[in-house]
Structures are given as structure tokens and as C-alpha cells.
Amino acid sequence: MEFEENLLQAVDIARQAPSSHNCQPWKLVHIEDRRMRAQLLPAHAWPEHEQLLLLGIDRQRTLRALPSLTLEMQLSCGMFLGLLSAAFDALGFHCNWHWLDMLDTQAPAAMPFLQSLEQRYGCRGLVLLALRPQHVPDATAFAGLQDSVRQRRTHRAPFAEGSCSDMVLAQLLERNWPEQLTGDQLHIRVERSPAFIARAAGLVRQFAALDFSSYRAWKETYRYLHFDPRKPAEDGFYLHSLMGPMSPLRTRIMQCVLAPEVMQVLRIVRVPHNMAAQLAALVEDSAQLLLCSLPSDDVASTVMVQAGARLMEVWLNAQRLGLALHPLSVMLQHDRARGELQRLAGGDRRIVFFARLGAIRQRHGECLRRPLAAIIETHGETV
Ligand SMILES: Cc1cc2nc3c(=O)[nH]c(=O)nc-3n(C[C@H](O)[C@H](O)[C@H](O)COP(=O)(O)O)c2cc1C
Incomplete structure (x- = not known):
């Protein structure tokens, strides 16, 4: 199979990733130009038969109205990267991730070439993904991934009653994706205490407007x-x-x-306050809340993208366990709301994702997604 076919199959899976407002802020550039590849990565990092993809945030699709949306764009692209990498793995490829915010110290000579790509394709680069065919494609794993990805949806309705057992929660947090992709910084906490949930619902009532x-x-x-x-x-x-x-x-x-x-x-x-009260009631009726945090406020884009990939893994685990998530980003988009939530969580860690978690009663919601051709660009050989 030609690489282009594999690429289309992998992106078809990755584009099902969740994103803020479903804005799908990702752009993928397939760098076919060998000279450009040589400039971007040192020769030992890209044997002749490797393929190189640049994942970036599409500038035209970036949400900008609030400062915290920068983090959400990185998180969303991390989710896309997680699915893309899992799909390539099932298709038999070995993946290697070269994080771009480390490139300016590790390979400063590459920066002008990266910047020219960013300018040409209207994106802010996050990571270079080097791919090498390594093992026999696993059709069963690919079909399983495809199925989970299609079934996964954000669930904004009430959840079924009852909280998850310890065993289910352990399965939810299971790690199968490589740490080079998901990082080790994101701390995920599932809160089941009714007192905590009631107080969090109170904060949603206070701030969601x-x-x-x-x-x-x-x-x-x-x-x-x-x-x-x-x-x-x-x-x-x-x-x-x-x-x-x-x-x-x-x-x-x-x-x-x-x-x-x-x-x-x-x-x-006070119409917004009534809507906030409805959201708070949903939170109050949830058996679990998911709080994901990073060690500090000073968050590098690589850490955020890796956090997105890890979250994607957990979101897929949830889907396979019959669970779903409903993010509540309003609580993170305003400093006071986030500060209160972090205080309630009892730590000084930066919460970067906050969601209701529960069992799906009834599946619904369609999946609007951009076509593959709108996501993938090819940077061909230059003469
Ligand atoms: C970083 C991030 C923040 C999100 N915040 C919210 C939110 O505050 N409220 C909400 O209803 N959905 C939120 N979502 C879910 C998106 O709206 C959803 O992923 C998108 O509409 C695509 O739908 P799907 O997840 O069902 O495929 C968020 C998703 C991401 C990745």
C-alpha cells in the first residue's frame, strides 16, 4: 500500500478527535521534499525510507477570544496526534515524535526551515512525526480503533445513575500509548465524593454564566x-x-x-444565570468528575500536546468501558473560576481539563468533521 493511502486512513481516524467548539484546529503537512527533511532533522533521525509529517495549529482555525483557548488548541491538537499515532501503529508504522519547542535549542539551524513551512501552510508547528514501516499491519487493532473512535462522543445529557467501581476506574486510567507521546506530566483524578461534587456544582452555578x-x-x-x-x-x-x-x-x-x-x-x-443553573444541576447529578492537572502554570506547548494525547487515550478507554465525558471548560477559561476550582481540589497544580464522567444512557450526537483534503497539505520536492 502506498504511504498516501495509509496517511488518508490514519487521518480519517485522527480527525474524529474532540476539539473546543469542534473547531478542529489541526493542520498536517506531509514533507516529501528530502532536502527540507534534511534541514529539519539531522540525517541519523530520518533514514531515507522514513516519512515526515508536521502537525501544527491551523492559524485560521484558532480560537482566540480568551487567553486560555491557546491551551485548549494545544490540547485538541494533542488529541488529534494521539489518534493519528495510534492509527499509524495499527497500520504497522514505528512513530518517533520530535517536539518543536525543543528544536530551537537542539537544532537552531532548523528554525528558518520550520518557519518557512509554518508561513507557507499558515500554521504554528507543534511536532514532527517521523514514521517508518516496522511491523505487519494489525487489521483487528485498526478496526477496533476505528470503531471506538466512531462511537466516542461528547455526552451533554444526564448520565445513568451509579458510580464506577475501583476496577473500572483503574481500567479507565490504563496506559498503553508510549510515554514519548503522552508525557508523564498530566495528573488525572477522578472525584467521586458527593460532597466534592456538590461543591463543584456550586462553583459551576456561580461561574458558568x-x-x-x-x-x-x-x-x-x-x-x-x-x-x-x-x-x-x-x-x-x-x-x-x-x-x-x-x-x-x-x-x-x-x-x-x-x-x-x-x-x-x-x-x-439573568438568562445566562438560569442556563448556568441547568449546567450545575447536571454536574450535581454526576457520579464522577474528572480533573486533569499539570504541575505548574508555566506550560510548554509540548507538555500540553502530550497531555492532550494522554487525555485522548483516557477518553477512548472511557468509550470502551461504556462511559463518556462532558468537558466543562468555562470553569478553566476565567482565572477566578479556575482559582476556586483549584482551591477546592486542594492543590496548586494547574487544572487544564475538567469534565463530568459517567455511564452513557443513550448514545446521540452526530460527528461533523472537515474533509481529509482540508487537513492534509503536501510539501513536495522543490527543483
Ligand atoms: C479542550 C476541549 C474543551 C472542550 N470544552 C467543552 C465545553 O466546555 N463544553 C462542551 O459541551 N464541550 C466541550 N468540548 C467538547 C467539544 O465540543 C467536542 O469535542 C466537539 O464538539 C466534537 O464533538 P465530539 O466530541 O462529540 O466528537 C471540549 C473539547 C475539548 C477537546
Whole structure:
């Protein structure tokens, strides 16, 4: 099989990764140009038969309305990288990851070449993925991965009752992906204590209205909402996948109510606070919360991308165990809310991902994704 076919198969899996607002901020450049490869990595790191991919954050798809979204973009790309690497592994490739924020100290001569690629393809580079055919493809592993990835969805509805056993939680946190990919910095805690969950729900009630209070941030979010299910879309989400099925009339009303300008007015009558209370009620009814943290506030992009890959592994484990996640990023996007949550968690670690975790009652939600051709670029041989 030609490498291009493998690449399409792997990206078809990776593009199912979750991302903030389903903005899918990833860009992948296949570097076919041998001279460019030689400039980017020292010769010993890329034997002739290796393939080289640059994963970056697509500048045109980056969410920017709040500073914390930079971390979410890196986390989302890490999730994409996790799935991409798992897919290539099942296709028989050995993967090697060269992290770009280390490149300027380890190989400064490569920087101008990297920058020219970034400029040409409109992305901010995160990692170079070197791939070498190594073992026989594992069709069963690939089909299993494909199946889990298609089934996994963000679950915003109430979960089934009952909390997970210790054994299930141990399986949830099982590590099978290499540490070179997932790093060792992300600490994942599953909180089952009813007292903790009630206090976290209280914080959500207090702070979740912030989602609507920044006009700029809400305007950016609103762009990703689709109200007409008959109109095809490639990113964002349909309203009914966020709020459940609703009549065309109610959809129309919600379209008006949620419009950023209208929302500014509705703040006066506390509509955002009512929505925050609904989210808090969901949190209160959850049997588990997932808190993922890093040792400090000073987070390098590599650490964040590795954290994303590790989270992807856990999210897939959850899917295979009949569990699902519902991230609650509003609590991390505003310093005061995050500070209170970190205080509740009893530590000075930086929380980078916070979600409800529970058993799926009923699977729903479609998967809007961009086509493969919009994700992959090829940097061919230059004459
Ligand atoms: C870093 C990150 C933050 C997210 N934050 C939220 C959130 O605050 N609320 C929410 O409902 N979904 C959140 N999501 C889930 C995305 O909206 C979801 O992944 C995307 O819409 C694609 O849908 P899927 O996960 O069902 O494939 C987040 C996902 C990621 C990766």
C-alpha cells in the first residue's frame, strides 16, 4: 500500500478527535521534499525510507477570544496526534515524535526551515512525526480503533445513575500509548465524593454564566452553532446536539435568544444565570468528575500536546468501558473560576481539563468533521 493511502486512513481516524467548539484546529503537512527533511532533522533521525509529517495549529482555525483557548488548541491538537499515532501503529508504522519547542535549542539551524513551512501552510508547528514501516499491519487493532473512535462522543445529557467501581476506574486510567507521546506530566483524578461534587456544582452555578458575559468570547462561540439541521456543516455543532431534540419553532427562538447582541440584553434578566443553573444541576447529578492537572502554570506547548494525547487515550478507554465525558471548560477559561476550582481540589497544580464522567444512557450526537483534503497539505520536492 502506498504511504498516501495509509496517511488518508490514519487521518480519517485522527480527525474524529474532540476539539473546543469542534473547531478542529489541526493542520498536517506531509514533507516529501528530502532536502527540507534534511534541514529539519539531522540525517541519523530520518533514514531515507522514513516519512515526515508536521502537525501544527491551523492559524485560521484558532480560537482566540480568551487567553486560555491557546491551551485548549494545544490540547485538541494533542488529541488529534494521539489518534493519528495510534492509527499509524495499527497500520504497522514505528512513530518517533520530535517536539518543536525543543528544536530551537537542539537544532537552531532548523528554525528558518520550520518557519518557512509554518508561513507557507499558515500554521504554528507543534511536532514532527517521523514514521517508518516496522511491523505487519494489525487489521483487528485498526478496526477496533476505528470503531471506538466512531462511537466516542461528547455526552451533554444526564448520565445513568451509579458510580464506577475501583476496577473500572483503574481500567479507565490504563496506559498503553508510549510515554514519548503522552508525557508523564498530566495528573488525572477522578472525584467521586458527593460532597466534592456538590461543591463543584456550586462553583459551576456561580461561574458558568461567564460563558455569555464576554461579548467577544460568546460571539466566537456563536459562530460554531448551527441552527438548521438541513444545512450541511463541517465544524461546530447543531443546536440539538447541545440541547437535545427541539421543534423548529423552539430552535428559531433559541437562535434569537443566543445571538450575542440579544444575550447582552438578556444578561439583565439573568438568562445566562438560569442556563448556568441547568449546567450545575447536571454536574450535581454526576457520579464522577474528572480533573486533569499539570504541575505548574508555566506550560510548554509540548507538555500540553502530550497531555492532550494522554487525555485522548483516557477518553477512548472511557468509550470502551461504556462511559463518556462532558468537558466543562468555562470553569478553566476565567482565572477566578479556575482559582476556586483549584482551591477546592486542594492543590496548586494547574487544572487544564475538567469534565463530568459517567455511564452513557443513550448514545446521540452526530460527528461533523472537515474533509481529509482540508487537513492534509503536501510539501513536495522543490527543483
Ligand atoms: C479542550 C476541549 C474543551 C472542550 N470544552 C467543552 C465545553 O466546555 N463544553 C462542551 O459541551 N464541550 C466541550 N468540548 C467538547 C467539544 O465540543 C467536542 O469535542 C466537539 O464538539 C466534537 O464533538 P465530539 O466530541 O462529540 O466528537 C471540549 C473539547 C475539548 C477537546
